[in-house]
Amino acid sequence: MDKYKNLSDLQLVQLSLKDHQNFHYLMERYEPPLLRYMKRTASVTREEAEDLLQDIFIKVYRNLNGFDQKLRFSSWIYRIAHNEIVNQAYKKKVRSVTTSLNESNEHLLKQGEWTEESGDAHFELESKDSSERMRDALMKLPDKYREVLILKFFEDKSYREISAILRKPEGTIATLINRAKKKFKKIAIRYQLESERQP
Amino acid sequence: MTRLSQTVLKKIEEERIRPYPKWRFILRRSFITTLFVMSILLGSLASGVAIFQLTHAEWDLYQHFTHSILEFTVLIVPYFWLVFMIGFTAFTIYFFRHTERGYRYSAIGLALASIAVSVAGGFLFYKMGLSERLEAVFQDRIPIYRTLQERRMKLWVSPERGLLAGKIIEVMPGKKFKLRDFRGNSWLIVFGEDILWRRGLSPTKNLQIKIIGQIQKKGVFIAKEIRPWHGRHFRRGASCPGSPGPCNPRRRRNGPIGP
Incomplete structure (x- = not known):
C-alpha cells in the first residue's frame, strides 16, 4: 500500500487500467476531498453523498481511457463530480444548495480563514454559530457564485483548475469570483458575519 | 480499503464494468473536430456568397435604384447568406467549445475569431469562384432561394x-x-x-x-x-x-x- 502512496495520479490511472483492483488507490485518495466537496455544494445527506460518490467513481473508472493527460487528474475528477452533482440536482429537481459546513467541515471553519486577496475583507470564523451563519449566507448565493467560492477558498483550487473543472475561461472564473466575493460580502453583513471581520 | 471503495470494486466486478475503449474517445473527439471544421467551411461558403453578392451589387448605379447609398445598402444586403453565416458561426463556437481545450476561450473572442475566419475563408472561396458557382447552383435548384432572389432580380x-x-x-x-x-x-x-x-x-x-x-x-x-x-x-x-x-x-x- 505504502509504495502506491507516493505514485502520481497518472501512474495510478495506468495501474487501474491494467487491473481494476488498483482503482481503490485512486478512490481512497479522492474519497475524502470529494465527499467534502459534495457536501458543500449539494443538498445531500451523508448517505446520499456516498451513493453519489459511488456513481462518480464508476463514471471515472469507465472513462479512464478518456482522461486527458494534459489536465491534472484532480481537475478531471472534480469536473466529473461537478457534472454528476449538477445532473443529480437536476434529476431531483431540487435547487443545489450549500449545506454541510458542519461535521467534517468544522475543522476547516475553525482554522477557517477566508481572506480576500484584495485584502479588503477578512473573515475569521471560530464558532459553530458563525459557521451556521456562513452556511446560510452561502446558501443565499446563486449556484454559479457559490461553486466558484467553494472551489477557490475551500477546495483551494487555482484559477486554471477551476477553469478546467467548470469548463469556463479563466477570465470568466476571475470575474465570477470577484462578483461572488462582493455579493457574499453584502450577504455576510446581513448575516452579521461582518462582526467577525478582522480589522 | 474503505467501505466505499470496496463497494465500488464489488460493483465493478459484479456488473463486469470495463473502461470504455480508447477508440471511443478518439472517435468522439474526431466527430466534434469534424463538425467544427465543417461549420467553419460552411460559414466560409455562406460568407463567400455574401461577399460575391455585395461585390456584384453595382454600387455605381445606386442612384438608379434608391435615393441614398444607405438605402441601397439596406436593399442589397444578402440577408439569406448572412443568416447562414451567423448560424454556422454559432455552430463553430458551439463545437469548438466542446473540444478538449475549447472551454478556455471566451464566447466573444471565439465569435470574433470565427467571424474573421469565415470572412477570410469566404474571401478565398470568392476568389476561387466557388461562391459564384454555389450561388448559381442555389438559383438553379432551390426554388425557395430563387423566390428570395427574385426581389433582387425584379429590381x-x-x-x-x-x-x-x-x-x-x-x-x-x-x-x-x-x-x-x-x-x-x-x-x-x-x-x-x-x-x-x-x-x-x-x-x-x-x-x-x-x-x-x-x-x-x-x-x-x-x-x-x-x-x-x-x-x-x-x-x-x-x-x-x-x-x-x-x-x-x-x-x-x-x-x-x-x-
Whole structure:
C-alpha cells in the first residue's frame, strides 16, 4: 500500500487500467476531498453523498481511457463530480444548495480563514454559530457564485483548475469570483458575519 | 480499503464494468473536430456568397435604384447568406467549445475569431469562384432561394428607370437581340451609339445580362451599357468574335454585333 502512496495520479490511472483492483488507490485518495466537496455544494445527506460518490467513481473508472493527460487528474475528477452533482440536482429537481459546513467541515471553519486577496475583507470564523451563519449566507448565493467560492477558498483550487473543472475561461472564473466575493460580502453583513471581520 | 471503495470494486466486478475503449474517445473527439471544421467551411461558403453578392451589387448605379447609398445598402444586403453565416458561426463556437481545450476561450473572442475566419475563408472561396458557382447552383435548384432572389432580380426590371435584366433569347443581325426580362416580358434590345460591353461580353443566346439604357418605345429598349448578370465564372460568350485577340476582360466599347 505504502509504495502506491507516493505514485502520481497518472501512474495510478495506468495501474487501474491494467487491473481494476488498483482503482481503490485512486478512490481512497479522492474519497475524502470529494465527499467534502459534495457536501458543500449539494443538498445531500451523508448517505446520499456516498451513493453519489459511488456513481462518480464508476463514471471515472469507465472513462479512464478518456482522461486527458494534459489536465491534472484532480481537475478531471472534480469536473466529473461537478457534472454528476449538477445532473443529480437536476434529476431531483431540487435547487443545489450549500449545506454541510458542519461535521467534517468544522475543522476547516475553525482554522477557517477566508481572506480576500484584495485584502479588503477578512473573515475569521471560530464558532459553530458563525459557521451556521456562513452556511446560510452561502446558501443565499446563486449556484454559479457559490461553486466558484467553494472551489477557490475551500477546495483551494487555482484559477486554471477551476477553469478546467467548470469548463469556463479563466477570465470568466476571475470575474465570477470577484462578483461572488462582493455579493457574499453584502450577504455576510446581513448575516452579521461582518462582526467577525478582522480589522 | 474503505467501505466505499470496496463497494465500488464489488460493483465493478459484479456488473463486469470495463473502461470504455480508447477508440471511443478518439472517435468522439474526431466527430466534434469534424463538425467544427465543417461549420467553419460552411460559414466560409455562406460568407463567400455574401461577399460575391455585395461585390456584384453595382454600387455605381445606386442612384438608379434608391435615393441614398444607405438605402441601397439596406436593399442589397444578402440577408439569406448572412443568416447562414451567423448560424454556422454559432455552430463553430458551439463545437469548438466542446473540444478538449475549447472551454478556455471566451464566447466573444471565439465569435470574433470565427467571424474573421469565415470572412477570410469566404474571401478565398470568392476568389476561387466557388461562391459564384454555389450561388448559381442555389438559383438553379432551390426554388425557395430563387423566390428570395427574385426581389433582387425584379429590381433590375425597371425599364422606366433605365434598367433591364433578363436572358437573351435570340441574337439578331443588325446590332440587336431579343431579351426576355425577369418578369417574363419580351424586349427588342437595340445597341446604342457608344454601347459599353462590360467584362468582355458578347451577345449570346441564353446569356443572362443587365442592361442600362432607355425605352425607345413599347417593347424596344436602347442599350447603353451591358453587364453580365452573373460574375466571371458563369458567363458564356465572353470571346470576341471576329477579333484576332482576346477581349479586354474589363471593358470593351462598340462590342460585337450578333453572329
